Amino acid sequence: MIGMIAGGLVGHFFPHVGQALMPLAEGFIKLIKMMIAPIVFCFVVTGICSAGDLRKAGRVAAKTIVYFEIVTTLAILIGLLLAYALKPGAGMNIDPAALDASAVAAFAGQATHIGNGTDFVMNIIPATFWSAFVKGDILQVLLLAVLVGTALQMLGERGKAVVGLIDDLSQVLFKVMGVVVRLAPIGVMGAIAFTTAKFGIGTVQRLGALIAVYYLSCAVFIVVVLGVVMRLAGLNLWKFTKYFKDEILIAMGSSSSDAVMPVVMAKLRHLGIKDTTVGLVVPTGYSFNLDGFSIWLSLCVVFIAQATNTPLSTSDLVLILGVSLLTSKGAHGVPGSAIVVLAATLSAIPALPVVALTIVLAVDKLLGYFRIAVNLLGNCVGAVAIAAWEKDIDVSRARSVLDGNLEFRFDGEGRVPPDA
Known part of the structure; x- marks a missing residue:
């Protein structure tokens, strides 16, 4: 929080200094990203091996995909409904022919790759074992981890030595991450200072209706959808959100949810969720459960239609829902991903x-x-939902943690502390 406030003040009063601080944010994000692929690999492999039953890991994966599709569909529908109810783009009367096409040419070019479902599936398979780690592609790393974890399970006693080495490596990686996380305030300050200096406070005044409707849509989704999920799991959403407030603020400040993935996974373990569930749900959710993005995507499509006075038929709305479900899966890890995927979605809707x-x-x-x-x-709640569905969560421990009776300390070990 101190980093965000300091960055905002520097960017507002000293804009030249603010823009020069961007390398602080970029450096922090790079430090985090260099650790994510190996941590996810180790986490998932050890999680599968500790499950003791390959059928259980497969069941968790299947339930995860089903849950993500249901929740993502609800997010898209909320965006569509509120866009139609509140009409944020009505009255803008923008002529598409008068817009500068060069401003979006790069995004539209990348969009062809996002919109191709076959390419998306094929891209999950890495060219080599090491290329997945070099590229930092989480889905490719996740596939490798599942294959290696499954193979080690099948080896039985012969695989235990390798599992032990991977577990030891994960502790080294978490120790390094513990050091990097301490730099978060500096990285956040650099990101906020740059954003404030470059775009200015006055940016908020433009397209204010779109911003307001989007924030409202997200609030409705959180209260109605995530609130119901947490109630069914027997936990309090407000306390749960407070538990992850630091990670949420760091992700917002650095404009990267990758920056907090390892800490989020450790905090979910501390909450009492088993490793198998955390290891499979969280990394998968980074590509398949983008709730905030799904709301944004459907809202922006309808907003653009309203702003350009383009009528949408019922079949167009069904097409928007279907296309959004597909294109949103390619959003994570793509430079300028939000605009690229929006371009892909618009390209698939002729009107x-x-x-x-x-x-x-x-x-x-x-x-x-x-x-x-x-x-x-949404991903944190998703982990709780799948854990509750699988009975992989100690609810009494989770309530105690959320009540503040069992404090989380990220000491770099990434394990549930002895007071469990």
């Missing part, structure tokens, strides 16, 4: 002009803060 996404570019940074926060909270 809508792709060039009109320039309308959204001006405020995407402001929308992005809450988008990241809802994505992260």
Whole structure:
């Protein structure tokens, strides 16, 4: 929080200094990202091996995908419904022919790769074992981890020595992560200072209706959908959100949910959720459960239609829902992913002009803060939901943690502390 406030003040009063501080944020994010792939690999492999039953790991994976699809669909529907009810783009009367197509040419070019479902599936398979780690592609690393974990399970006693080595390696990685996390305030300060200096406070005044409706849509999703899920799991959503407040603020400040993935996984373990569930649900959710992004995507599509006076039929709305479910899966890990995927979605709907996404570019940074926060909270709730479904969570311990009776300390070990 101190880093966010300091960054905002520096960016507002000393804009030249603020823009020069961006390397602090970039350096912090790079330090985090270099650790994510090996940590996820070790986490998932040891989680599968500790499960003791390959059928259980497969069952968890299947339930995870089903849950993500249901929740993502609800997120898209909320965005569509509130966009139609509140009409944030009505009255703008923008002529697509008058917009600067060059501003979105790069995004539209990348969009063809996002919109191809076959390419998305094939890209999950790495060219070599090591290329997945070099690229830092979480889905590729996850596939390798599942295959290696399954193979070690099948080896039985002969595989235990390798499992022990991987577990020891994970502790080394978590120790390094414990050091890096201490630099979070510096990284957040650099990101906020740059954003404030570059875009200014006045940016909020433009396209204010879109921002307001998006924030409202996210609030409705959190209270109605995530609130019901947490109630069914027997936990309090408000206390749960407070438990992850630091990670949410860091993710918002650094504009990267990757920056907090290892700590989030450790905190979910501390909450009383088994390793198998945490290891499979959280990394998968980073690509398949982007709730905040899904709301944003459907809302922006309807907003653009309203702003350009483009009528949408019932079949167009069904197409938007279907296309959004597919394109949103390619959002994580793509540079400028939000705009790229929006371009892919618009390209798949003939009635809508792709060039009109320039309308959204001006405020995407402001929308992005809450988008990241809802994505992260949705994935944390998803882990609880699957754990409750599988009876892989100690609910009494979780309540005690959320009540503040069992404090989480990230000491770099990444394990549940002895007071469990």
